[in-house]
Amino acid sequence: MSYTHIEKVRFGDLDAMRHLNNVVFLRYFETARIAYLRELVPSHDPAHPEADAFGLIFAECHINYRSPVHFDEEVAVVCSIGNVKRSSFRVEFEMRVGSRLAAEGYGVLVGFDYQSQQAAALPDSLKETLETEAAPAVTQ
Template sequence: MSFVHTERVRFGDLDAMRHLNNVVFLRYFETARIAYLRELVPSHDPAHPENDAFGLIFAECHINYRSPVHFDEEVAVTCSIGNVRRSSFRVEFDMRVASRLVAEGYGVLVGFDYAEQAAAQLPDELRERLEAEAAAPSIP
């Protein structure tokens, strides 16, 4: 399955060339990714990982910028679960303005044991939920 989150480009999101700043693409992806994970795993609270011994660390991000984005355009960020491993998984995304692809990429999240301050295996229940999501058909 996939999840869609929209953002309207604010004037403050622009760079000196009046395009959406590259950093803001990452911020939009972050907002969509967190909303998506909250829907998949309601107990996940990225703002308070200390409340749970297990959390997720954003370890890697890859973005291909495809087309500039301008003030007041609406950006749709589509997220889906990609490769799920023993202690990590990918959240894949694309960003579109109407049907125009403006960026695509992925982020890797790693399981993290806050008590031990070390990478940790994904709990079986979480890994199974992510694998089921990755196998589900996408929304057209």
């Protein structure tokens, strides 16, 4: 399964070369990733994780830039769940303008216990939701 979020490139999102700033790619992914997780786990509140002591922290991000994006273009950010482990999981993404691939990559989120201030195993219910949503592994 996957989730799609649309962003329209604003003038302020551009860099000196007049295309989408690399930092903004990450911001678009962040916005899509948070919306996707809120759809999967409606109780997930990234602004107040301490409310239930368990939260998720963004630990790693990889972006491969494939083509420039320009002012006023619409960017479709498609997210899906990748590898799910004991205390972490990947959110894979692609950014497209029409059929053109603009960027692709993934982010790693880690379970975090805000009371003990350390990484923690994903709760069974969350892990089950993520594994159900995860794309099946591709074999070659």
